[in-house]
Amino acid sequence: MNLALRDIRHNLGRFLLTCVGLSLLLAIVMSMLGIYRGLIAEALTIARAPGVDLWIVETNTRGPFAEASRLPGDTREAVARVAGVTEAGALTFQSVETETAAGKLRLYVMGYEPGRPGGPTRIVEGRPIAQSRYEVVADRSAGLSLGQRLRLGRREFLVVGLTAGQVSSGGDPAVFITLRDSQKLQFDLAPPAARREIARGGNEAVNDIVNAIVARVSPDVPVASVADGVRRWKHLAVLTQEDQEMVLSRSVIERARRQIGLFTSLLLIVSTVIIALIIYTLTIDKTREIATLKLIGAPDRIIVGLIMQQALAMGAIGFAFGITFILTIKDGFPRRVVIEAPDVAALAAVVIVVCIVASSLGVRLALKVDPATALAG
């Protein structure tokens, strides 16, 4: 005869209501883990998109995501000629805020050379950039549609293609334009400033600048040896793809990662306290029944089982409700929420431990109940 189950069935409404409350709390814990995973996934998306082996940036920097990096545009040709390099492409990166009919829109603009590494890897709608100027491929999360005009700087661009899941580490949708357009967008002076510069005898600004060169290495050549070769140029720094991902996941989003980790820990502590209080209150409500059980001769394991099984049932049902809830609503979050099976399994294990720890307070109380309480009027 399972007393815990009988008690739950007898007070099903109250029990389920408690489980629903707990499930919301666990859903928040899971969503925090999902946001954390999403943060990493988003941060790595842009770095992984070109599918390259090396990132060549300005010396003494860890650019282009963690720090500013400026290189002469012709560096690409030099890198492309290094033994072992099969392809190289020049890239620029820049955050832009623009206006659309829907309101302000923050975008992460990437300039690339069509036909070379660094462009959008998969177009889900429309086509890649075909003209040398004023065309843009945008991520769907920007809310732009094919054929729409988009103002970037002083020019209007035509949206010709859409990608999916391409966002910056800050969550801004990525848009791709040609390197030439991006250089003009990033480095050209506004006409009044340019006129003033010429009037005071200065040269017209040189804008063949890029933020990084990406390179693919032949599978037959060790990436490290190619990197060492490039490093001999003192004005360049080299990061392997692994280095770049480490910089993004450990450095660029480190504070956000720690913040979310801390918040998740606090939520777990709050969950433990809440489960402990619920179980403690349920145990207090059952003091007379526990005293009666002791008086009629029930061993402690029956009483401990009654409390602990209810705590575990509450945790399990709350967890199931919570996971279902967060899986249902996760796509409505403004930033990506990634729910991974190992995280779900880890949280399930944590919930079991939390329930056992939390119920210990109730168990302690139950074991201290004097059987004589049953005889009290």
Added chain:
Amino acid sequence: MTETAAPLIAFVDVRKHYGEGTARVDALRGVSFDVSAGEVVGLRGPSGSGKTTVLNIVGCILAPSEGELRLSGEPIYAGGRWLRSDLRRLRLENIGFIFQFHNLLPFLTSTDNVALVLRLAGQSAGAAKRRAVELLDYLDVGHRRNAFPSQLSGGEAQRVAIARALANRPRIILADEPTAALDSQRGQVVMDLLRRVAVDQQAAIIVVTHDDKIADRFDRVLEIRDGLLV
């Protein structure tokens, strides 16, 4: 516990005090009595006289300060210590408790409340259920076997509680004001039942009561005042 001709309950010069020094309260000051098989004994006295202390000691949930307790002839407490380590098992198999407010588990049906003690004693689910139904029929509440305590009248609930107390065929039954929550007619019915049980099961029954209307249903009445039998 062995069968014996000795009294089922032997309470020998039992003393119990709470606290020490100026805070010391003497709840029992040398109380002795016996209860034999088939006997229904009333225990009366004003509040604070020591009735509940007697019941708790006989029920092995409170240790005396001095004295001796024998149940079915077996020494249970003597020389300042319990002589059995498995007091809960002792209670389960040998002592039935009946409470003022029935104390049925609210989440179990009448049958399951009775079957619970049988399951705790190691009986199979089927055997426990059969015995529970048999007992509920014996106490005229068989028609309420699937009802939860909240669906029972006070008299029905108390009869289910008596069925639970009798489930393991205990030779000792302790009842704490079993008629206090009932009207006089139902109180008489409960006392009739206890008398029937005492005879049928050859049990020794102690009933703590304040109820004058049932005074004539006891074989003996022990009057306790200020921790002494008078």
